[in-house]
Amino acid sequence: MSTSAPVVDAQDQSISSPVSARALWLGGVLVLSLLLYYFIGIDQGATSLFGQDSHIHEFVHDARHFLGFPCH
Amino acid sequence: MESRFVFRALGVGALGGLLAFVFARIFAEPFIQNAIDYEAGRDAAQNELDRAAGLTVGGEEAEIFSRGLQRNLGIATGMVLFGLAMAGLFVVAYLVVSRRFPGIRPRVLAALLAAACFLGFYAVPFVKYPANPPAVGHGETIGDRSAVYLAMVGISVVALILAVVAGYHLARRFGTWYGSLLAALGFVVVISVAMALLPALGHFPLNESQYGRHAAETPQPLLDPDGKIVYPGFPADVLFKFRLYSLIAQMIMWATIGLAFGALAERVTARAKAPASASRPAAVVTPSPAS
Numbered sequence: 535m536s537t538s539a540p541v542v543d544a545q546d547q548s549i550s551s552p553v554s555a556r557a558l559w560l561g562g563v564l565v566l567s568l569l570l571y572y573f574i575g576i577d578q579g580a581t582s583l584f585g586q587d588s589h590i591h592e593f594v595h596d597a598r599h600f601l602g603f604p605c606h
Numbered sequence: 607m608e609s610r611f612v613f614r615a616l617g618v619g620a621l622g623g624l625l626a627f628v629f630a631r632i633f634a635e636p637f638i639q640n641a642i643d644y645e646a647g648r649d650a651a652q653n654e655l656d657r658a659a660g661l662t663v664g665g666e667e668a669e670i671f672s673r674g675l676q677r678n679l680g681i682a683t684g685m686v687l688f689g690l691a692m693a694g695l696f697v698v699a700y701l702v703v704s705r706r707f708p709g710i711r712p713r714v715l716a717a718l719l720a721a722a723c724f725l726g727f728y729a730v731p732f733v734k735y736p737a738n739p740p741a742v743g744h745g746e747t748i749g750d751r752s753a754v755y756l757a758m759v760g761i762s763v764v765a766l767i768l769a770v771v772a773g774y775h776l777a778r779r780f781g782t783w784y785g786s787l788l789a790a791l792g793f794v795v796v797i798s799v800a801m802a803l804l805p806a807l808g809h810f811p812l813n814e815s816q817y818g819r820h821a822a823e824t825p826q827p828l829l830d831p832d833g834k835i836v837y838p839g840f841p842a843d844v845l846f847k848f849r850l851y852s853l854i855a856q857m858i859m860w861a862t863i864g865l866a867f868g869a870l871a872e873r874v875t876a877r878a879k880a881p882a883s884a885s886r887p888a889a890v891v892t893p894s895p896a897s
Contacts, residue, residue, distance in 0.1 A: 570687055
């Protein structure tokens with residue numbers, strides 16, 4: 535509200551914001567990578583998120599074998 | 607700051623997957639086709655036997671994607687997306703370790719981490735559960751196989767992380783050389799126990815009741831009622847080549863990620879440090895702990 539505050543605010547932000555941004559980046563990348571790993575390697579084999587469909591499985595079929603994942 | 611490393615990592619991950627695909631397309635696909643042809647021939651022979659025995663013969667499964675699509679666009683998509691996923695996990699590890707140990711030179715850390723990821727995510731699990739070509743693996747055990755494979759991957763990644771942390775502490779007490787050796791020994795012991803406890807693929811109850819006791823699910827020769835071989839077992843050379851090329855493809859992918867990301871990370875790190883340092887010459891002269 536007053537004009538004397540911004541100095542403190544700016545300092546607070548420069549400390550708190552990079553930490554949460556970093557956590558967001560690390561967490562986001564970690565979750566998305568694991569999800570991608572699951573869909574390339576596992577989904578529509580042992581478990582299936584989209585029911586009885588095997589389009590992903592059949593499309594990346596050769597890669598799934600070649601990357602070492604169990605495949606039908 | 608993190609975004610710069612993440613986007614570069616994803617770029618080199620896609621590149622690594624693409625290079626591994628090119629290798630796979632040239633070297634592995636002929637053997638994948640051999641395996642699929644073997645499976646087709648074996649199914650035909652099995653149908654003959656069933657018909658002779660008066661059993662009803664099941665119809666063929668409908669193909670969703672043609673072989674042409676699977677062996678080109680399909681495997682390319684799979685390899686590139688796998689490269690992206692692995693690079694994502696890699697860069698998370700890189701960002702965590704590089705903040706904790708800023709003294710390690712970026713390209714050295716990147717190379718070491720890529721080697722660790724190669725070991726943890728692929729090479730160590732491969733020792734117990736190696737990659738199998740089409741025709742090797744029974745459809746009804748896919749659930750069991752997925753569970754033990756993921757367990758093996760999880761154990762090897764966690765054990766590797768613990769071994770590195772333990773090695774760091776042991777190094778203070780026993781010196782770098784013996785501390786590292788002790789940590790490596792601990793890793794080998796833990797992994798050996800895990801491998802001994804996890805079942806061989808052929809030993810699943812489903813497999814033993816239906817196919818007899820074999821170490822793996824590799825197709826055995828097909829016998830007629832008189833015990834005569836009417837179709838051979840899975841060709842050993844195809845199995846070997848497929849596994850060897852699978853291993854090489856992963857090495858190509860991880861080498862690309864480790865080395866290319868290392869080069870990019872050096873530049874990003876140098877640029878980030880440059881404005882902070884008092885003068886340019888000082889930044890150049892600063893000795894790096896490793897080279």
